[in-house]
Amino acid sequence: MSTSTKQLTSNEMLLAMQNERESNARSYPRRLPIAIKQAKGAVITDMDGKEYIDCLAGAGTLALGHNHYVVHEAIQDVLAKSIPLHTLDLTTPVKEAFIDEVFASLPEGFANKAKIQFCGPTGGDAIEAALKLVKTATGNRTILSFQGGYHGSTHGTLSISGTTSPKKHIHALVPDTHFLPYPYEYRCPFGVGAEGHTYISTYIENMLDDPESGIVTPAGVVVEIVQGEGGSVPAPIPWLKELRRITKERNIPLIVDEVQTGIGRTGKLYAFEHADIEPDVLVLSKAIGGSLPLSVVLYDKKLDQWEAGAHIGTFRGNQLAMATGRATLQFIKQENLPAHAHELGAYIQSQLKHIQKQVFSIGDVRGRGLMLGVEIIDATKPANKIGSHPANGELAKLIQKECFDRGVILEVGGRHGAVIRLLPPLILTKQQTDEVLTRFEEAIKAAEEKWVNK
Numbered sequence: 154m155s156t157s158t159k160q161l162t163s164n165e166m167l168l169a170m171q172n173e174r175e176s177n178a179r180s181y182p183r184r185l186p187i188a189i190k191q192a193k194g195a196v197i198t199d200m201d202g203k204e205y206i207d208c209l210a211g212a213g214t215l216a217l218g219h220n221h222y223v224v225h226e227a228i229q230d231v232l233a234k235s236i237p238l239h240t241l242d243l244t245t246p247v248k249e250a251f252i253d254e255v256f257a258s259l260p261e262g263f264a265n266k267a268k269i270q271f272c273g274p275t276g277g278d279a280i281e282a283a284l285k286l287v288k289t290a291t292g293n294r295t296i297l298s299f300q301g302g303y304h305g306s307t308h309g310t311l312s313i314s315g316t317t318s319p320k321k322h323i324h325a326l327v328p329d330t331h332f333l334p335y336p337y338e339y340r341c342p343f344g345v346g347a348e349g350h351t352y353i354s355t356y357i358e359n360m361l362d363d364p365e366s367g368i369v370t371p372a373g374v375v376v377e378i379v380q381g382e383g384g385s386v387p388a389p390i391p392w393l394k395e396l397r398r399i400t401k402e403r404n405i406p407l408i409v410d411e412v413q414t415g416i417g418r419t420g421k422l423y424a425f426e427h428a429d430i431e432p433d434v435l436v437l438s439k440a441i442g443g444s445l446p447l448s449v450v451l452y453d454k455k456l457d458q459w460e461a462g463a464h465i466g467t468f469r470g471n472q473l474a475m476a477t478g479r480a481t482l483q484f485i486k487q488e489n490l491p492a493h494a495h496e497l498g499a500y501i502q503s504q505l506k507h508i509q510k511q512v513f514s515i516g517d518v519r520g521r522g523l524m525l526g527v528e529i530i531d532a533t534k535p536a537n538k539i540g541s542h543p544a545n546g547e548l549a550k551l552i553q554k555e556c557f558d559r560g561v562i563l564e565v566g567g568r569h570g571a572v573i574r575l576l577p578p579l580i581l582t583k584q585q586t587d588e589v590l591t592r593f594e595e596a597i598k599a600a601e602e603k604w605v606n607k
């Protein structure tokens with residue numbers, strides 16, 4: 154049958170409509186051609202009834218997976234009580250209960266001195282707020298961020314993100330942003346591997362104290378504890394402690410972006426807890442809304458020097474998201490899901506390292522908790538002096554497709570799109586995990602064969 158006369162499946166029909174009507178800037182559907190009929194837990198069903206195990210979870214948003222009962226109950230409760238669905242930043246009992254829960258989830262030292270700002274419901278808007286907060290409080294204008302960092306897609310957040318391709322056509326990004334090297338062991342910016350983080354601390358400390366560094370005292374340093382979009386790169390704990398010491402000694406606010414790592418994903422409720430440090434500013438979105446859009450900035454009261462209306466936005470009062478966020482946070486704590494994320498993450502890493510030995514294209518397996526990365530390399534090209542081969546984004550995409558065909562949804566990211574990223578919901582079971590690993594092993598072997606024979 155020719156393509157023109159062939160009957161389209163329901164999936165193909167919706168995808169064709171999407172292709173026709175949606176913006177050229179759409180991204181995920183290009184790599185994950187799926188129209189979703191329904192989803193429950195870690196399983197998504199497409200329009201034609203095919204099931205997928207979801208290891209993307211709304212880019213890390215769906216901590217409890219899809220349509221969890223506590224999320225449904227929280228929504229129903231708000232609806233049953235005729236609580237207003239939208240309140241700008243006016244308060245309600247739902248909002249105060251959410252704030253109680255968030256404060257109770259923070260390390261005591263930070264909670265005792267923290268204030269909260271509700272933002273337009275995206276991670277990007279909350280980062281924008283954090284930048285304005287520290288600029289206002291310090292009177293400084295310079296922001297330091299890290300190569301490989303991702304903080305959003307607005308003008309301001311793009312300016313402080315490492316990713317260069319979306320910047321190509323955008324002129325006049327926010328000036329006075331400087332990028333520091335991030336400790337990325339496999340592609341160590343100083344070419345020394347595991348010890349690279351000590352060079353970076355020395356470099357940062359020197360730079361801040363050097364009156365000829367060209368960089369004036371910053372308003373803040375923005376960091377991800379595990380770089381997400383940069384390729385699931387966990388920062389070493391000693392380096393995080395050093396970064397905290399260096400910034401604290403110089404009174405430079407440390408903004409910790411936990412938009413992706415937040416609420417249990419890395420094996421602790423907040424990823425900064427692994428290093429036993431406290432941020433000056435903590436940015437949360439994604440999981441904090443318990444499936445619905447929400448974002449907040451929590452910060453040390455002493456920075457609270459901005460004026461009324463300094464960061465506004467209409468959609469800062471989404472009561473449903475506050476109710477689902479609170480219910481999700483409660484459930485994560487009750488069920489000790491951070492411990493589950495830690496154990497399952499360690500198991501997945503060990504199994505992936507086992508697979509690494511049987512294939513030729515895995516250069517590195519890394520991550521923290523359920524924020525995992527598998528770096529795909531071109532082993533036919535020579536390794537550098539620390540043994541890293543060039544990134545292989547083309548093969549990573551092939552692996553993603555082979556996984557997709559086998560009913561596993563995962564994302565590629567990182568440098569050159571060469572990192573397979575796993576961000577499953579925290580409720581993923583051991584059985585589902587083993588299913589993912591079996592299908593992943595088949596997929597990578599099939600993709601390697603295609604790549605060799607291309």
Ligand SMILES: Cc1ncc(COP(=O)(O)O)c(C=O)c1O
Pocket residue numbers: 212274275276277278280303304305306377381382410411412413414438439
């Ligand atoms: C660490 C981090 N910060 C900020 C953002 C931006 O969040 P949003 O896409 O909700 O604007 C993201 C999104 O992936 C992120 O991973």
